[in-house]
Amino acid sequence: MIEVHLPGLDLKNPVMPASGCFAFGAEYGALYDLNELGAVTIKAATLQPRFGNSTPRVAETPSGMLNAIGLQNPGADQIIKNELPRLEKQKVPVLANIAGSEVDDYIATAKKISRHPAVNALELNISCPNVKHGGIQFGTVPEVAAELTYKVKAVSEKPVYVKLSPNVTDIVAMAKAVEAAGADGLSMINTLLGMRIDLHTQKPVLANLTGGLSGPAIKPVAIRMIYEVSQKVTIPIIGMGGIQNADDVIEFFLAGASAVAVGTANFVDPFVCPKIIKELPEKLNTMGVTDINELIGRSWKK
Amino acid sequence: MIEVHLPGLDLKNPVMPASGCFAFGAEYGALYDLNELGAVTIKAATLQPRFGNSTPRVAETPSGMLNAIGLQNPGADQIIKNELPRLEKQKVPVLANIAGSEVDDYIATAKKISRHPAVNALELNISCPNVKHGGIQFGTVPEVAAELTYKVKAVSEKPVYVKLSPNVTDIVAMAKAVEAAGADGLSMINTLLGMRIDLHTQKPVLANLTGGLSGPAIKPVAIRMIYEVSQKVTIPIIGMGGIQNADDVIEFFLAGASAVAVGTANFVDPFVCPKIIKELPEKLNTMGVTDINELIGRSWKK
Amino acid sequence: MIQEDMRVMAHEEIADHIFELKLQGQMVQQITEPGQFVHVRISGKTDAVAPLLRRPISICSADVKSRTLTLIYRSGGLRTGTELLTHTRTGDTVDVLGPLGHGFPVSEAPAPARALIIGGGVGVPPLYGLSQALAKRGIQVTHVLGFRSAKDVFYQTNFEELGKTFVMTEDGTYGRCGRVTDLLETVPFDIAYACGPTPMLRALEQTITDKPLFVSLEQRMACGIGACMACVTQTTDPNDAKGYRRVCCDGPVFKAREVEL
């Protein structure tokens, strides 16, 4: 009743932690059995190890938070060596988020990571500055995002989900471009670009100046974008942005998502994912819904 | 110490209500003396009267709200006849927000409204669908916004502030385009496009489906955009988006604003504007700041 | 209209999810009519921003001498603003804006006359103050109060003290079974007042056409004072000068059929 089947991801429930909010599963895995989850999305892997940005890396905002972690990760090789084997022992499907500064980085990372047996699908984080194009994000120009998708698809051994940036004028154009380029699914949304200034230092709180806004504050933007995009593409959407409970999950399904990811809420309540998974069937029962798949896009379907 | 001087707007303090959140001043004017305010921004005037959207027109979201009022207003002529004379009797400067569905609407409205002696400056609301261009918002294409700005400037008897939409990939490009087209100042930001779905009806809460997200939730986005734009334009910025108190006002100044507007917070606390105006000098005192103008852009100035 | 931190004098659950909240403050002196409402800030402490908007709640009754007003509200349960309000305790203060709007015109009833009061669910509270005011003028009042189920019934005895009171439940678990409109023919009256769910009001507007009827409406609100245009409703008269009414300040009470329901 809460099973969902997406390319590469056969999920016994539609709830997974969002990339970057769950590291590689070790910490939350010490608190509960990761096999309870629909899937695990791991932190962005880059070709080379990255230390990330200076601290402060997070700041609180009204019903949200800003982060500028800076893609800290040990690099694809170390992830394959140290992190994926641990996840391989679990039964839970793995969605591997990958990032880069150039198209070639993505390609090399996708090749390595997608080949690993623990990985069921790739999630392409395109909210990264493209160093070869003056730092403009891959995710803000449809042609650039499409080219990247196409090239990653060409080398990936697993289905590819493209994670869209909400910081664009026309999210539907972005979605259609990556769908046409072969994406198997979409993840949306990544964080909104924001800033907070400290009144004492009179400078931005984050060492990186700007950061990504996540949490309940952005939920209305995520719902709107999924509502728009799901009507214009045929590939499934993993929805995220401010999810905190089963009600939110259902709102995302109604908007048009076929699965969901929970990010920031893990920091507020480390048990939030299993709690939602437990709450979900009860909630569907009270709604008289026998299969969660019925709800996908119901807010716009006739 | 809290006086600011902007094109057409000599403000004894930098705090004004935001357009659409204060109607034409009658209601809040019954609660306190409007002359306490730096200025009054009046609700968007369109050439013809508009009834607006069906209800529900508002929905609450985490630390924010969605609205889809639909530019309800009695039309430029009625505003000139019934609303502006009342404001003319006050000493408070008036910033008149205008909107339209075609360039010609804006031009005609600007002509009429800018001529009125009560009006000190126009604020061009470009977050409106352009019916002649398939409903794409004027505020999302730099060339379209620039053309509109240019044409309104040509007929306006008063300085023109262009109110930018945050729903764009490149806010700096928008700002530069309207500056080049002759804008005397910028207002930013308008609302983020969002949606909320009702779990009982399984449909969007708002009759209009989508609505504009305002309130504290969007402050980090507003701060980031003002921080970016203020470094690239020479015209002043009226900052808005989630302002609730004097601390927020200072944060907007540090980001690069030269005055601020308070929208949603009026609904939470109808006395919020005079409260902020009272709080502001005290706050500057504790910071050792003698002139609020010193703070403009200090977060990025060396 | 003032904004005031009112003191909680009592707060208790009087039916399933239904709370009676007694607040003390200066505001009480400004109440002019039954059916006015207050706009309650749920997130009082430290500039809290969630829930952001105030909640409109009708004034159930008011006592000028003790400067106390009574609100009766339904807690929407988990994740609603009103649920948060239920945690307020005696001695706390609550940030209230009011009194707001136009209430029931008590003087419209040419005394002596027979008034019929019809309420449904959380539409019942403002009718209590109305009935008190009518009874005070010597008007004979009959109440028809509809609830969903036995567990939802409140204030029956309070109303009974003021006049004949019929309680109905939709599922028949208490009082008569059915809807309030079922009873209309059996009760003689000269003027009627109603508050409750829109379908109920619509039915009443269709039934009570030969006598004055006043209805109190609900609409999602932001400002509560007429400035934001969130709460508008169209007039039935297409030639009306404005074409709309704001529920918060032109209402919430309207003459029957003045506005679209």
Next chain:
Amino acid sequence: MIQEDMRVMAHEEIADHIFELKLQGQMVQQITEPGQFVHVRISGKTDAVAPLLRRPISICSADVKSRTLTLIYRSGGLRTGTELLTHTRTGDTVDVLGPLGHGFPVSEAPAPARALIIGGGVGVPPLYGLSQALAKRGIQVTHVLGFRSAKDVFYQTNFEELGKTFVMTEDGTYGRCGRVTDLLETVPFDIAYACGPTPMLRALEQTITDKPLFVSLEQRMACGIGACMACVTQTTDPNDAKGYRRVCCDGPVFKAREVEL
């Protein structure tokens, strides 16, 4: 580590804006070292979303028998999360995650030995539990506690019961005038432990180079359990395998000069 709704047993302001909060729950049994911390959710009720993030607060002391732990925290004043926490009353519950992190290694002090404990401001609380643990092992403890001003001083007598205690204020309104580092030369010790503002810790790392020194760090946190990478700090050793430490789970206590301050 568990997440628990702990019961407030006592809550009072013990110095200017400084609150002592006693919480009861199972969690207490899991505490292994002084200097561990808990992650406190300020907005407990109804899934409230503002303030969103938890606040890291050191465990000041704990009593396994009464299952009670004591926190001492500074309220940041208007518009901060900790201000909201001050409204919590005896009998309420607070959502706490803990115990978290690695604390002060008490066994590192080869007993009998003389320990020097240096604290500044709200860095003082975890040192009380540390001093209790050291004193229990028969170690002679000396405390040097720095505060900004007389009104900020707390727990002086508590520390005095455990060992010699020097209180200093920056403005000289209480105790000795100056900074904690001014006193170092006059106090004999074999091992030192410190918690307080980063400049203080930096000064101590520069001064105390010939004896073991442990410092407890602060960093903005999100998860508090090692998963988000918000709280990292670089190792001083450029050849360190990872190159960084997470304050929340690798710390908050580190050997002096292990990480960059």
